[in-house]
Amino acid sequence: MLKPEHLRTLTEVIRRGSFAAAANRLGYTASAVSQQMAVLERKTGVRLFHRSARRVLPTSAAEVMARHAAIVLADMDRMLAAVERTHRDAEQEIRLGVFPSFGLNVLPGLLRRMEPEDRAGFRVSVAEPSQLIPGLGVGGELDAAIVYQVGDSGLSWPSSVRRRWLAEDPFKVVLPRSWPSLAPYEVGQLVDLPWIMHHPASSDASVLDGVFARWDLHPRVVGHSDDLSATLAMVGASLGAALVPELALRGRPDDVVVADVPWLNVSRNIFALYLPDRETARLRLLFDGLFGGTVGGTVDGTVDGRVGA
Numbered sequence: 001m002l003k004p005e006h007l008r009t010l011t012e013v014i015r016r017g018s019f020a021a022a023a024n025r026l027g028y029t030a031s032a033v034s035q036q037m038a039v040l041e042r043k044t045g046v047r048l049f050h051r052s053a054r055r056v057l058p059t060s061a062a063e064v065m066a067r068h069a070a071i072v073l074a075d076m077d078r079m080l081a082a083v084e085r086t087h088r089d090a091e092q093e094i095r096l097g098v099f100p101s102f103g104l105n106v107l108p109g110l111l112r113r114m115e116p117e118d119r120a121g122f123r124v125s126v127a128e129p130s131q132l133i134p135g136l137g138v139g140g141e142l143d144a145a146i147v148y149q150v151g152d153s154g155l156s157w158p159s160s161v162r163r164r165w166l167a168e169d170p171f172k173v174v175l176p177r178s179w180p181s182l183a184p185y186e187v188g189q190l191v192d193l194p195w196i197m198h199h200p201a202s203s204d205a206s207v208l209d210g211v212f213a214r215w216d217l218h219p220r221v222v223g224h225s226d227d228l229s230a231t232l233a234m235v236g237a238s239l240g241a242a243l244v245p246e247l248a249l250r251g252r253p254d255d256v257v258v259a260d261v262p263w264l265n266v267s268r269n270i271f272a273l274y275l276p277d278r279e280t281a282r283l284r285l286l287f288d289g290l291f292g293g294t295v296g297g298t299v300d301g302t303v304d305g306r307v308g309a
Helices: 004-016 019-026 030-044 060-091 100-105 107-113 129-136 203-214 228-236 281-290
Strands: 049-051 056-058 094-098 122-126 144-150 162-176 194-197 220-224 241-245 256-259 267-274
Touching: 004 019, 004 030, 004 060, 019 030, 056 060, 094 100, 094 129, 094 281, 100 107, 100 122, 100 228, 107 281, 129 144, 129 267, 144 203, 162 228, 162 281, 194 203, 194 228, 228 241, 228 256
Parallel strands: 094 122, 094 144, 194 220, 194 241
Antiparallel strands: 049 056, 144 267, 162 241, 162 256, 162 267
16 A cells, blocks of 8 residues: 555655655655655556666656645545544534523433533523523624524624524414313404413514414413413413413423414524534534424324313
């Protein structure tokens, strides 16, 4: 097998015109260069130089080999640089922010599937999107954040931050299992239900209020909650119905059912915000593997629903 260092020496001899000049460039002795070229001739079975007492002249075979060697060596250099970049990316810690229902229902499974050495490279912060985004600013503590947005309002981020859309997360009507059935959930059937809503000051609340207004619904509000786990617990305790995004319904309590309401058409968008200079191969693989464009399939067992006051 040909050694790369012999090919480098050959290209330098052809480029510099002599063993001595090549030796000076590479930090070898002229004798070491001569020995390397002799080994290369034995390995290839081709005469590469005409040697005389006064000078050494390359053969045409040596010049052809040197041209091809330069291409091979350049490819090897690019390969080694790519491997080095990949290794550096793999070793770099990823400081990731995620919103709560992602942290509860997606992140644990993602971490379990990772090799221990990869899992050790993550540092995670769980908070609402409005709390995560400042961490992406100058001197911030995050490299990327996975956030959601309902409608087009409520969030802003620095112009230096890039956005990558990940998935659509549709809202579902959730009801206490203890309520009697009232399928097929026509709009009028939901008018008099007690509802658990987001706090009025939140951006989500304004969008969801718009959904109710679109269908001329004026919900009787019996509770406010921006914590989806708390919302589901209150629904399960028969306090009221609620609109909850599908992602938050993974592993939902047994005392909560999901109503089949085909006329409801509202979703939140899940996307990643990240700093371009901190984007690594590991981070791209993370984004690629999260969702297939929708969060669909996360909610099973949709039932005919039970509704009551």
